[in-house]
Amino acid sequence: MRKLRRAYQKNQRQNKRFKQRIVSAGVAAVITLGSSASISKAIGPDLPDPHQLSVKCDADADLLANKEETAIGYNVFRADQNRNGILDGVELARYCCEVVKELPVYPPGPLPDNIYKIEHALDGLEQCEVCGQWIHMGGWEIINRKLNLRYPDPNDPMERSFLPDLALHYMEHGSFDCQGSRHKGRVNIPRLLRVLEVRYPYDPNEHQLPVDGNDLDKDLLTDNEELSAGWNLYDADQNANLIPDGPERAGRCAEIIDALPVYEPNTPGIEEPYKINYFQKGIETCHICSALVNMGYWLVVNPKLGLSIQVPDIVCHYMKHGSFSFAGDVHGKGRIDLNLLVNVLGERYKASIDLGPYNLGDFNEDHIVNLLDLADFSNQWLVSTDPNENECYR
Amino acid sequence: MRRLRRRACQRHIKDNKKLSQNIQCHSEPFAALKDKLCEESTFLTGQTLRFAQGDDFKILAKKFKRRIVSAGVAAAITLGTAATTNKALAAGLPDPHQLPVSMDSDGDFLANREEFAIGYLLFDPDQNRNLIPDGVELANRCNSVIGSLPWQGQQTDPNQTYKWHTPVFGIEFCEICGATINMGPAGIVNPRLNLSVSFPLIALHYIEHGSFSYNGTIHDGRVDVPSLLRVLETRFPYEPNDHQLPLNYVVKGSGQLAPDANDLDRDLLADTEELASGFDLYDADQDANIVPDGIELAKQCSSVIDQLPVYNPYGGGLPPEKPYKINYFQHGLELCEICGNQVNMGYWHIVNPKLTLFIDVYDITCHYLSHGSFSFSGLKIDPPNGPFHNGRVKIALLLSILEMPKRCGDLGTIYLPGDINKDCKEDLNDLADFADNWLQSTGP
Numbered sequence: 001m002r003k004l005r006r007a008y009q010k011n012q013r014q015n016k017r018f019k020q021r022i023v024s025a026g027v028a029a030v031i032t033l034g035s036s037a038s039i040s041k042a043i044g045p046d047l048p049d050p051h052q053l054s055v056k057c058d059a060d061a062d063l064l065a066n067k068e069e070t071a072i073g074y075n076v077f078r079a080d081q082n083r084n085g086i087l088d089g090v091e092l093a094r095y096c097c098e099v100v101k102e103l104p105v106y107p108p109g110p111l112p113d114n115i116y117k118i119e120h121a122l123d124g125l126e127q128c129e130v131c132g133q134w135i136h137m138g139g140w141e142i143i144n145r146k147l148n149l150r151y152p153d154p155n156d157p158m159e160r161s162f163l164p165d166l167a168l169h170y171m172e173h174g175s176f177d178c179q180g181s182r183h184k185g186r187v188n189i190p191r192l193l194r195v196l197e198v199r200y201p202y203d204p205n206e207h208q209l210p211v212d213g214n215d216l217d218k219d220l221l222t223d224n225e226e227l228s229a230g231w232n233l234y235d236a237d238q239n240a241n242l243i244p245d246g247p248e249r250a251g252r253c254a255e256i257i258d259a260l261p262v263y264e265p266n267t268p269g270i271e272e273p274y275k276i277n278y279f280q281k282g283i284e285t286c287h288i289c290s291a292l293v294n295m296g297y298w299l300v301v302n303p304k305l306g307l308s309i310q311v312p313d314i315v316c317h318y319m320k321h322g323s324f325s326f327a328g329d330v331h332g333k334g335r336i337d338l339n340l341l342v343n344v345l346g347e348r349y350k351a352s353i354d355l356g357p358y359n360l361g362d363f364n365e366d367h368i369v370n371l372l373d374l375a376d377f378s379n380q381w382l383v384s385t386d387p388n389e390n391e392c393y394r
Numbered sequence: 395m396r397r398l399r400r401r402a403c404q405r406h407i408k409d410n411k412k413l414s415q416n417i418q419c420h421s422e423p424f425a426a427l428k429d430k431l432c433e434e435s436t437f438l439t440g441q442t443l444r445f446a447q448g449d450d451f452k453i454l455a456k457k458f459k460r461r462i463v464s465a466g467v468a469a470a471i472t473l474g475t476a477a478t479t480n481k482a483l484a485a486g487l488p489d490p491h492q493l494p495v496s497m498d499s500d501g502d503f504l505a506n507r508e509e510f511a512i513g514y515l516l517f518d519p520d521q522n523r524n525l526i527p528d529g530v531e532l533a534n535r536c537n538s539v540i541g542s543l544p545w546q547g548q549q550t551d552p553n554q555t556y557k558w559h560t561p562v563f564g565i566e567f568c569e570i571c572g573a574t575i576n577m578g579p580a581g582i583v584n585p586r587l588n589l590s591v592s593f594p595l596i597a598l599h600y601i602e603h604g605s606f607s608y609n610g611t612i613h614d615g616r617v618d619v620p621s622l623l624r625v626l627e628t629r630f631p632y633e634p635n636d637h638q639l640p641l642n643y644v645v646k647g648s649g650q651l652a653p654d655a656n657d658l659d660r661d662l663l664a665d666t667e668e669l670a671s672g673f674d675l676y677d678a679d680q681d682a683n684i685v686p687d688g689i690e691l692a693k694q695c696s697s698v699i700d701q702l703p704v705y706n707p708y709g710g711g712l713p714p715e716k717p718y719k720i721n722y723f724q725h726g727l728e729l730c731e732i733c734g735n736q737v738n739m740g741y742w743h744i745v746n747p748k749l750t751l752f753i754d755v756y757d758i759t760c761h762y763l764s765h766g767s768f769s770f771s772g773l774k775i776d777p778p779n780g781p782f783h784n785g786r787v788k789i790a791l792l793l794s795i796l797e798m799p800k801r802c803g804d805l806g807t808i809y810l811p812g813d814i815n816k817d818c819k820e821d822l823n824d825l826a827d828f829a830d831n832w833l834q835s836t837g838p
Contacts, residue, residue: 059808066808071668073676077811147656147665191669199676214587216624223587227511227621234513234629236676357499357506357516359836361828363811367837369828377812377820377828385808386818387799393808393818394799 051173057392063089090174097171158185207321220246247322254319287327491603503529530604637765662688670790689766696763
């Protein structure tokens with residue numbers, strides 16, 4: 001009898017506490033969901049090249065420290081913003097190395113107009129601690145005349161007067177850190193980018209002609225175009241994918257036009273946008289690359305809206321290279337009516353570029369707040385970024 | 395004995411039934427989500443979840459551990475239920491001219507599309523935390539800027555932005571207050587940017603009352619907010635102060651105050667200063683509180699300097715271990731070049747004993763910092779108006795000495811994506827905010 005009573009009382013106590021426990025169970029679930037991803041991200045990803053040394057205080061393990069990402073306007077918690085499978089830091093280092101290598105050298109010759117480099121040749125070699133290669137222990141001083149800036153800063157802890165060749169060797173391998181027998185340290189990324197006038201690991205193209213009108217955010221879209229289309233004229237990279245808005249949109253428009261079905265004029269019963277071939281017997285030469293294109297045009301039609309636009313083949317050529325402006329020997333210099341083009345392409349254009357908005361809590365930007373976001377949320381559960389508590393966020 | 399045992403058993407069964415019904419009740423609101431959740435949880439955990447089905451309580455109890463995931467979701471949603479009321483409706487409307495705006499997720503009187511175009515946050519109605527909806531504040535600021543513009547024909551410079559109005563023979567009435575307004579068109583022209591914006595005159599009446607939407611007996615609609623801001627060359631609703639000296643400000647005899655006038659993002663912090671102190675030189679408002687970074691940082695520094703403990707080196711005590719300041723005020727005053735206020739001509743000697751760094755900050759510098767400027771310019775009283783202390787604070791050094799960012803919210807603070815309330819910690823408060831948006835879609 002006593003045993004039965006005890007069992008009954010125990011059972012009753014458990015029932016009473018059930019409701020209270022559901023809340024703590026919820027919290028437990030949140031943490032549980034994140035447990036699979038709780039391993040430090042800095043250790044998690046494979047580092048295919050041993051030159052890519054891990055970086056301290058790098059929340060997303062993209063080989064750019066939190067402070068560096070803040071300074072250059074990158075996302076501190078996203079390792080691969082342009083989703084090309086390469087870590088942002090690796091991509092940026094390789095790109096900067098390319099840019100530095102291509103800079104004009106002075107002296108000898110006339111003083112370059114804007115950015116140039118000066119060689120600091122030293123009589124000696126140093127060894128890369130990773131691959132053992134012997135590298136010149138000198139380097140390059142980079143000057144930006146327009147901004148009156150030079151790299152490195154006179155107080156740079158790694159090297160005060162030049163960017164070591166060893167650093168370039170590591171940058172070529174995707175790392176801003178370098179470890180050699182003489183030079184050890186990290187490149188001052190924000191300064192290097194500013195001196196080089198580079199912001200994204202994105203290779204601009206000579207076809208991307210400068211725009212004539214005002215372009216506040218320097219994204220190769222004029223303020224007027226952005227205002228008419230309702231785009232953000234204060235942000236050069238609205239979707240934070242490290243590609244300026246203008247070239248990205250031009251490329252997308254070219255892809256959409258390429259994929260449009262071709263019909264004969266006045267074909268009945270078509271509701272979706274299509275194009276009509278008005279190519280001519282003649283060619284046109286691109287002013288930049290001298291490529292030969294047809295001197296005719298596509299007539300792109302949106303039957304639902306009753307709108308159409310002529311897109312010369314030379315314009316398609318430039319759009320593929322990321323420019324809405326064009327220069328050919330038949331059509332001359334000009335710029336396509338961007339807002340009309342976007343309207344004609346209609347829904348196809350909107351579907352091709354995801355600019356949000358994303359709800360609070362939609363961390364993976366898939367336009368819905370769901371369990372995947374809860375998993376992301378739980379991943380950072382109780383993590384503090386208070387500068388007083390966590391030195392990585394100071 | 396048997397009777398007692400039977401009664402105990404009956405009670406036990408009854409309690410179990412109640413409990414199972416209770417769980418069923420909890421699971422019912424989520425029935426519609428069942429398939430989706432199962433699908434997603436299968437993806438996440440590799441196991442298909444089961445939901446309570448009333449009588450199979452025993453099975454439920456056995457598999458409780460597996461179901462903890464669904465309980466977590468339930469808890470997440472439950473926590474957020476209190477905040478599900480439409481925010482747009484919840485916001486108070488102090489002035490009836492502030493007409494509600496359609497497609498305004500955060501109820502700040504700026505449509506989503508507008509916020510997107512001007513770079514504001516779509517889901518934060520009060521980005522600068524001053525309890526005024528962003529749209530109202532922005533309209534008030536625009537009103538102030540428009541008020542200061544010359545009318546067409548009165549410009550002193552051909553590139554000066556001006557406003558125009560073409561009166562017509564007729565009036566219309568404001569639907570809210572009944573004010574009579576000419577029914578003619580008006581607009582603003584920025585010749586330098588070759589941009590213009592036009593609207594009916596009644597729109598100015600509504601902008602004056604904090605609304606970009608207008609409703610008259612003849613005209614109703616909404617001003618093109620992004621175009622208006624660009625034409626006015628205004629982006630944020632903050633009220634600028636004359637103390638906020640531009641980077642290329644020159645003082646006679648001393649030259650340019652700032653060593654570098656390049657300011658890519660136009661936030662009143664020079665590029666070299668941003669590079670030295672690690673701020674974002676591509677974004678004028680990196681913490682999205684709609685105040686330019688330079689002004690915000692100067693005010694934060696002023697506040698931190700104010701709160702530093704004062705140490706008297708002649709008092710005999712040991713100096714503090716944390717940053718402190720020593721008063722080196724003098725018997726004399728200097729004038730602020732902008733407002734004419736008199737301040738002490740002395741300075742604070744600010745020391746960081748841990749870093750063994752120090753900086754001298756004049757009282758006039760503190761005056762300018764409190765007004766949002768790192769550049770300062772003081773004048774002598776005798777001889778009158780001669781230049782005295784002027785220059786620009788070494789920002790990187792000052793920030794190092796003050797150990798900034800020091801507090802959560804200081805410029806440069808990094809927030810986790812899940813730190814929705816920006817208190818520098820991802821906790822239950824954020825979970826509640828997260829749950830508030832549970833399964834909400836922003837898909838096109």
